[in-house]
Amino acid sequence: MALRMWASSTANALRLSTCASKSPAFRAFSTVLDDLKYASSHEWVKHDGHVATIGITDHAQDHLGELVFVELPEPGKEVKQGTGFGAVESVKATSDVNSPISGEVIEINSKLADSPGLINTSPYEEGWMIKVKPSNPSDLANLMGSKDYIKFCEEEDAAAH
Amino acid sequence: MRGPRSIEIWKMGAVNYLEALKLQEKLASDRKTHKIKDTSLSLQHPPTFTLGKRRTVHNVLVSEAELKAMGAELHYTERGGDATFHGPHQAILYPIISLRDIGIGARKYVENLESTMIELASLYGVKARAGETGETGVWVGRRKIGAIGVRISSGVTSHGLAFNIDPDLNYFKHIVPCGIPDKEVTSLQKEVGLGQKLPSEQVIHEQLVSCFTKIFGYTDITWRDKTSVSSDGHE
Numbered sequence: 055m056a057l058r059m060w061a062s063s064t065a066n067a068l069r070l071s072t073c074a075s076k077s078p079a080f081r082a083f084s085t086v087l088d089d090l091k092y093a094s095s096h097e098w099v100k101h102d103g104h105v106a107t108i109g110i111t112d113h114a115q116d117h118l119g120e121l122v123f124v125e126l127p128e129p130g131k132e133v134k135q136g137t138g139f140g141a142v143e144s145v146k147a148t149s150d151v152n153s154p155i156s157g158e159v160i161e162i163n164s165k166l167a168d169s170p171g172l173i174n175t176s177p178y179e180e181g182w183m184i185k186v187k188p189s190n191p192s193d194l195a196n197l198m199g200s201k202d203y204i205k206f207c208e209e210e211d212a213a214a215h
Numbered sequence: 216m217r218g219p220r221s222i223e224i225w226k227m228g229a230v231n232y233l234e235a236l237k238l239q240e241k242l243a244s245d246r247k248t249h250k251i252k253d254t255s256l257s258l259q260h261p262p263t264f265t266l267g268k269r270r271t272v273h274n275v276l277v278s279e280a281e282l283k284a285m286g287a288e289l290h291y292t293e294r295g296g297d298a299t300f301h302g303p304h305q306a307i308l309y310p311i312i313s314l315r316d317i318g319i320g321a322r323k324y325v326e327n328l329e330s331t332m333i334e335l336a337s338l339y340g341v342k343a344r345a346g347e348t349g350e351t352g353v354w355v356g357r358r359k360i361g362a363i364g365v366r367i368s369s370g371v372t373s374h375g376l377a378f379n380i381d382p383d384l385n386y387f388k389h390i391v392p393c394g395i396p397d398k399e400v401t402s403l404q405k406e407v408g409l410g411q412k413l414p415s416e417q418v419i420h421e422q423l424v425s426c427f428t429k430i431f432g433y434t435d436i437t438w439r440d441k442t443s444v445s446s447d448g449h450e
Contacts, residue, residue, distance in 0.1 A: 095369065117320020120348065123269055138368070141268065146296035146351040146393075147321040147365040148268045213318030 084113040084207065087178055091194055092203035093136070093154040098178065101194060106155055109182045110142070110173060113207050119144040121170040126162040126183060133157060133186060135193045140183065142173065155193040157186040220253075220317070221435040224424050227258035228442040232265070232290050232301065235309065239373040242311040246371045253312040255375075255427065257420050260301040262287035262386060267296045267364055274298040274391040282389065294374035296351070296364030297394035304381040304402075306420050308427060315370035317431070325363055327430050328376045329353050332361035334426040335378060339413070341406045352393060353378075358401035362393060379403060380419055 090098040096114035100107045115121070123143035133139045133153035140151045162184050165172060173181035198206060227235075235258060245251045264275060264287055275282075275289070275298055282289050287302075301307065308331075314324055329345040332353040336343040343360055346352045353361035361378045381404035392400050404413060413419065428436050 114320070117322055119320075119322035119325075122349075125268070141293075143268060143295045145322055145325040146267075146294075146363045147325055147367055148293060148295040149321055149367040150369065152369070210315060210318050213316065214323075 084111070084116055085178070086112070086200045086204050086207075088200045090178070091154065091197035091199065092206075093152065093197055094206060095136075095152045097152060097154045099154040099194075099197065101155075101188065104187065105160065106157065106186045106188050107182050108154060108184050108186060109177055110151060111203075112177045115174045115177045115181070118142065118147075118149060121173050123148075124166040124170045124173065124183070126166065127159050129159050129161060131159045132189075133159060133184075135190070135196065142170070151183065153184075153186070154197055155186065155188050156190045157188040159184050160187050161185040219434045220432050221437070222253040222255060222312070222428060222431075222433045223251075223437045223439060224428075225254065225256050225439050225441040226420070227256055229261060229303070230256075230258045232260050232263040232288060235260070236290070236292070239309055239311060243368065243371045243373045246311050246313060247369050253310070253316075253433070255311065255424070256307075256309040257424055258307050258309070259303060259305055259416075260307065262300070262302040264289045264298065264300050264386075264390060265294075265364075266291050266298050267294050268292070268366075269297070271297050271394055274394050275389070276391065277389045285386075285389075287386070292364075292366075292374065294364040294366045296362070297392075298390040299362050299364065299377065299392060300382075300386045300390060301377055302382045302386055304379075304383075304416065306378045306380055306416070306423050307375065308378075308423060309375040310372055310427070312372050312431075313370055314367065314372060321365070321367055324367075324372065325351055325365060328363050328365070328427075329361075330430050331423070331427045332376060332378050334430065335419075335423050336360060336403065336406070338422060338426075339403060339407050341403065350393075350395060354398075355401055355406050358399040358406075359392065359395075360401050360403065360406065378423060380413065380416055381405075 096111045098111050121142050121144045125141045127139050135156045138150040139153045141148050333343045343353045343355050363376050364374050366373045379402035381402050387400040
């Protein structure tokens with residue numbers, strides 16, 4: 055499939071299912087992955103049974119701008135669905151990041167200390183933030199699938215016009 | 216069809232930094248739970264140095280004891296950005312607004328704050344511009360006239376912008392302002408010329424608010440005189 059430069063809301067409808075690392079200049083649209091779950095505060099979670107990986111979405115990193123700093127919790131810390139576990143800084147703005155699920159932090163992405171921009175260039179892969187041992191499987195029911203998340207982003211962006 | 220955008224502007228006069236911080240925390244919490252609508256504080260601080268979340272203490276060039284001796288306070292905050300100075304004759308706006316309700320993210324919000332100060336400067340014939348990448352703020356040539364440092368929590372903003380009307384620029388010598396070592400700090404008074412008389416600061420504060428409400432599309436604006444409000448929001 056040829057990649058074309060489209061506005062975010064139009065392109066989101068395509069629901070592209072790959073997210074290989076692309077150079078920032080090429081990213082003219084927000085990517086949403088089908089196999090992840092999404093929170094309304096723009097975090098994603100990949101549930102692999104005993105371990106869940108968490109990060110912020112492509113839509114989020116695009117709206118934040120280039121990240122210069124990432125604050126992450128220590129392993130062992132408890133996180134709760136909908137509450138903050140860390141923060142990111144871009145354009146002189148610190149933004150809290152919320153956990154989409156509850157559980158215990160088992161690993162953090164230490165590369166983000168020196169390379170916070172990984173979240174911008176690879177929000178679903180190299181830019182993952184924490185890995186969590188989920189404590190409550192029913193948390194996933196409160197999250198959106200890719201189709202609903204795309205619609206949610208479109209509605210939120212439309213409020214700006 | 217979107218309804219009118221509403222905001223309440225609190226005119227506060229001179230407020231101690233910590234008091235303003237406590238008030239912002241309360242207002243942000245109330246805004247998150249929809250107890251209040253978008254609100255913005257319009258004020259100035261006594262001499263105060265602040266650091267952001269990254270705690271870049273190396274950009275404060277004197278000890279805390281020396282700062283105290285010159286009558287200034289030092290505070291560590293959760294906002295973005297580096298070291299800065301706030302003081303008399305600097306107009307500050309702390310918008311406590313829901314970015315989700317207006318559908319914008321941090322980057323667009325900060326761009327709008329920059330545009331607000333650029334617009335204000337232009338009212339006085341001063342051509343200001345936004346900073347390059349990594350130098351968020353408002354500049355006249357290589358001289359910084361306005362600073363930004365923001366916190367966003369659950370989509371609600373706190374902290375905000377500081378525009379130099381005519382502060383004592385010597386205070387800035389005690390820090391590396393915003394972590395950028397080789398650029399100057401300036402003020403509206405300096406840019407229009409020291410011989411030019413500016414209108415009263417009350418007028419300039421009001422103009423700053425008007426530029427803000429125009430750029431953010433607020434059409435329903437309520438002004439509240441809160442010059443004797445304590446940190447819990449009561450008069």
